[in-house]
Amino acid sequence: MFSLKGKSAIITGGGSGIGKAISVLFAKQGAHVHIIELNADAGLQTVNEIKAEGGSADAYGCDVSNQEAVVSIFKQIGKIDILVNNAGIAHIGRADNTSEADFVKVFDVNVKGAYNCLYAAIPAMKAQGSGVVLNMASIGAVVGLSDRFAYSMSKGAIFAMTMSVAKDYMAEGIRCNSISPARVHTPFVDGFIAKNYAGQEAEIFEKLSKSQPIGRMGKPEEVASLALYLCSEEAGFVTGNDYPLDGGFIKLNN
Structure with missing residues (x-):
């Protein structure tokens, strides 16, 4: 079960944390993993770990907020079966002490970065009549988190984008879901x-x-396990959903 053999998977932010755990697990399950990572050295390190375990992977140094660079890399990759929009940055602050520069930076990476990858990947998925998109949202998309104004804004946008993509491309064989972790x-x-x-x-x-x-x-590997299910053939009936992975935070934190 949960084999990704023969699949081509793009994972953004795969050089550390959750992205790294997803990259390693997907490669273990047979996917050829393409890591898009701002820190090129970190991406290469993950690739080397994957190859040392007999897996297949490549890394590309790229700022996901740069659409031209993203499109160029995705064209170079060609076949895209799975896209995991994981790259993101955090920010501490409220509405009245978040600078415009910081707000724009969070938006550019977390929201525009995901959009750029969707913009580049969906045409390839449409052409082959299939594809899976998994977006990394957050519990901050649906509950109030103190001092996380810009970050929560960005993850709310990811949640909404997930539903929109799932609706727009269902007839073309493309599934789209999101995971909303609590603190990992x-x-x-x-x-x-x-x-x-x-x-x-x-x-x-x-x-x-x-x-x-x-x-x-939470552990990055726990997020990766849920990601594997949602991107596998076993989840073929699952689309347009967000999955809290939160240790009970949303429903039991009272």
């Missing part, structure tokens, strides 16, 4: 804590972990 333990989380809470790392890590009813953060 990635290198970003460790870096954020170290930068903002020096000397309090263990205390803050525990506090953030316990903010989820299940009592811990």
Whole structure:
């Protein structure tokens, strides 16, 4: 079950965290993985790990907010069976203290970046009469998160784009879903804590972990497992849905 043998999968932000976990798992399941990564060295490192395990992968250094660069790489790749829009950045701030520059930066990467990849991938999927798109949203798309104004805005847009794409291309054999994780333990989380809470790392890590009813953060590999199902043939009847992966945060955090 859940074989991706013979599939060509593009994964943005595959150099670390959730994107890396998805890339490694998809390659293990037989896909040829194409990693689109701003940090070209990180993307190459993931590729090397995949190849060391007998998998097949390539990496491309690219800023997903640059449409011309994205389109060029997607044309180079050619066959696209799966697109995982995972690349994104975070931001701390409220509506009245988020600068215009920061707001635009979050929009350009998280929203325009996903749009650019959809713009480049969908024609290829339409031509072959099939394809799967998986977008990485967030619980911030549907619940209020403190000090996450621009980030939540961007993930709300991802949620809406997911529904739109699922509706528009259903008749052409293209499925589109999204995953909305709560806090997942990635290198970003460790870096954020170290930068903002020096000397309090263990205390803050525990506090953030316990903010989820299940009592811990998610693991990138857990997100990857759900991604594998949604991008596999076994999920052929699934489209136009968002899947919270949140340790009970949305429904049980009261």
